[in-house]
Amino acid sequence: MKKIITLCLLLATVLAPAAGEQLPVYLDERQPVEKRIDDALSRMTLDEKIAVIHAQSKFSAPGVKRLGLPDFWTDDGPHGVRPDVLWDEWQQAGHTNDSCVAFPALTCLAATWNPSMARLYGRSLGEEALYRGKNMILGPGVNMCRTPLGGRNFEYMGEDPCLASAMVVPYIQGLQSNGVAACVKHFALNNDEENRFKVNVTVSDRALREIYLPAFEAAVKRGHTWGLMGAYNLYRDQHNCHNRYLLVDLLKGEWNYDGVVVSDWGGTHDTDQAVKNGLDMEFGTWTNGLSAGAKNAYDMYYMAMAYRAGIVSGKYTTRELDDKVRRVLRLYYRTTMARKSGHGFLCSEAHYDAARTIAEQGIVLLQNKRGVLPLKAGTRRLLVVGENAIKMMTVGGGSSSLKAQREILPLDGLKARLGSAVQVDYARGYVGDTTGSYNGVTARQSLAETRSAAQLVAEAVDKARGADYVIVVGGLNKSKHQDCEDHDRLDYGLPYGQDSLVEALARVNSNVVFVNISGNAVAMPWSDKVAAIVQAWYLGSETGTALAAVLAGDVNPSGRLPFTWPRRLADVGAHALGAYPGTWRPGHNIIDEQYKEGIYVGYRWADKHRVKPLFAFGHGLSYTTFAMSGLRLDKRRVAAPDSITATVTVTNTGRRAGAQVVQFYVSDHSTTVDMPVKELRGFARVELQPGESREVSVVLGGHDFQYWDEAGGGWQVSHGRRTLLVGDAADHTPLRADFAVE
Known part of the structure; x- marks a missing residue:
């Protein structure tokens, strides 16, 4: 209905002139875009200009209805189109037509080392967004993996700026080929989730330029992203959603960026800084728009009534406002006002094929002693162990949580692939997070368990004695303090007693294969005791199908690590120097975090200090x-x-x-x-x-x-x-x- 009303308003405006009368410049697609922007800007009132630079709901900003400019709708990515939420709550709206294809996490995409997969990913996601009426997807993310404890690393593209730059550009191009804007995030230095609003980063200019900015620069200069999101953290004691150096001097000045800067949701803190320091569209400032906060609470945004009052009183000129509105109008003409080449597709066969192909190419074979993989002909009994073999991973983890139309689990994928020729048995092995819900989306499964940890291990060991292979599907999940927005990991080890489980299984079976589901490296003190190790990431809708294809040998693994896999945290520069997670500033509600390791992130640190990682950056085996x-x-x-x-x-x-x-x-x-x-x-x-x-x-x-x-x-x-x-x-x-x- 929303899309129909918007279309009717637009058609009414377009068809209003009498026969033979010339269209207004701002509606005339034959005119150059910048001329159309000038004309539209000249027709807008002060109130209309103020309205388009801040939200009107949780995920939308108003257009200019009087001029026939439609509302602008954003939605979370970067791994799929997030289900619709209520007008101004995070809770799901309860729709039945907003399921999606869940694509693999961006760590998996980066592990393909294949820019053509990034283009396929972006194009497929853009088609789903277009069908859903979304004009901007909030992604992709290109912050560097500085420490394996980073809770949001799974949404990013690894530790190296060369790799991330090469992968982000085609992703943007594929997405925007649908007329859907990318919003590259989080600019910049967003390497902490715990206390993320309070972390003030100190980093050398050289490390900033050589490590943390190149992927953003590539997104702007080569990918021509239409949107860019500021980060929650501070740099040089200014919040990054209105940081003068990052947004005005660097992004819009030196890089000549012509798109919009969008605040992260709740990342705006001050009217004066928002006006002067480069923010263009404000989203998520606290309010529920209905019962809490002031009446007409969206007018209480920092760039709403307060900004308007400052202009009326003479505190501000309209110079900054017109620049912001000009950028928003440019975004409109690239998206809502652009002639679309299609209507998009949702949950199409092609999108599932894309998700599966990306997953297959991103899976990394880390270790394969005796050529134990692929599964040998003549295998009669296979034991699958671990909660992650039966746990949905598309639900949870923060804003990238999805309502997938389907998610093929590892156990189901193996059973479907191996058929009746192989007896596939299952043992739980450990219990992790059994809740399985996020913002009103609940996983379609029950993980309830009454047996003790000792009983679960004993069952797995007993079944493992007679198996040809033991496939342990473990790792992390998307719960708090694992791979999850708003929280970082508390330690490097595997949770839920998995180390003891693996050790016990390895004592009774020589063909233990550990499949690690995670977006981060984890400690593996038992690595020399298992036959094979497979890094399977969060693979999305086609998880079980892709994983089974690699284990069975239908697909030859070709993924390569996008980050260094250390043996221990002390082998990581930020931890070796005590430079993570920072210290509270005396007398202030600020955490100062100094990036003492400078440019020596990942393999650069390992090379400099002659540290041998468990698995090197770029490592990956083949059959x-x-x-x-x-x-x-x-x-x-x-x-x-x-x-x-x-x-x-x-x-x-x-x-x-x-x-x-x-x-x-x-x-x-x-x-x-x-x-x-x-x-x-x-x-x-x-x-x-x-x-x-x-x-x-x-x-x-x-x-x-x-x-x-x-x-x-x-x-x-x-x-x-x-x-x-x-x-x-x-x-x-x-x-x-x-x-x-x-």
Whole structure:
């Protein structure tokens, strides 16, 4: 009904002129967009301008009905279109037509190391959003994984700015090809969930520019995102939803961003700062719009009545207001006022295929002793153990919680794939979170359990003695203090006594396969005692199907880790230096957190301090083998800003088709500034048949040869000798070639 009313208003306005009369410029699609914006802006009253820069409900902002400009509707992502909520409550509205396809979490997408999967992901999600009448999806997220305790890491794309930049751009392009805006988040330095409104980050300018900003810059300059969301935390003692340096000086100044800056829900704190420091659309400021807060509570937003009163009194000019409204109108002409090429699709076969393919490509085979996987022919009895084998993971975790039309669970997927030829038995093994509900969406299952922990382990061990394989599906879930918005993990270990369970199973069966469901690394003190380890992420609607396909060998695993997997927290820079989670500022309700590790995040820290991780950044095994050879450069000396092309030959030396991810790292031997041992500067995923060889190339240039000069406040070329290192993981780069930057 909402969509019909909006359409009628728009049609009434468009058809109002008499026959032969020229359309108003702002409605004339033949006119340049900026001219249409100028015309619409000139027709708007002060009240209309104020109205469009703040919310009118939990997820919408008003259009300009008098001019036929429709309301603007946002919705949470980034893994699927969130179910509709009540007008101004987080509780679900109870609709029956707002189920969706749940796509894999963004850590899984990043683990594909395949930009074409990111484009497919964005396009598919955009089609679902378009069908649902959503004009902006609040995602994707590209904050760096600084510590494995980060509660929201599962929504982000790993620890490396090169990888995240390469993946976020096609995601945005795919999403916005539907006329649905991306809203890249959370800008910036959003690496804590616990006390997230109070964390004030201190970070070197070099780390900010080289680690934490590149993916956002790529989203703006290469992805041309139409929306960007400020973060809850503070930087330089200003909240990031109205942070002058980040939003005015950097984003809209240096990067020339022409889109809108959207506040995170409740991230606005001050009218004066919101007006002057770059915020364009305010959402989520406290009110329920109905019974709590002031009457007409949306008028009480910081950029509502208070802003209007400041303009009327002369405290503010309309210069900032007109810039904000101009950006909002530009957003309208890109979305609600754009001629759509289609109507979108919801829960289509193509979307389930996309979700399954992304999941299959993102699953990482971390360990495979004796080639125990894939499951061997002749397997007669398989035991599945663990709560995560039967637990829905699409519900919970915060704003990315979904109401999936279907979610195939790991146990069900294995049973469906293996059929009657294999006896698939199940043992609970442990009990975790049995609630399974979030904001009115309840998982369609019962996880109630009356047996004790000892009884559950005993049952699993007894059944494991006679099994050909024991598949333990464990890890984390989306409960508080695990992978969950608003909370960080309390420790690095697995919860619910899973370590003891795995140890007990490994004592009675040599073919234990541990499938880890999580968006973060976890401690695995028993890793040398199990045969195989599979990182399965949160895979969405097709979880069981994708996982079964990899375990059974229908799909050759090709995922690679998007972050370093440390053996212990002390091997992570932020923890080794005591730089996480920060300290309370005396006399203030602020936590000061200094990023003492600087640019040394993830594998950069491990390289510098010669720390051997459990599994390296970029690591991932296959059911076939590959060889790399013939590394060559098109030149041995390059004068910046020229580029250099590196080419390597990849051969599938095994017996089955598979995909290899070739990773190109650069080691800078300059002594003028402290440099990492190496940094990822490019990668290429190549699919090969048995015996097939193919050349892959990457082009290096620009920031690949630069560092941020803090003294000079700009990018500087580091001149001198470089070494290009090529391999299939950060700890395996056997090919090397030297060149010089002049």
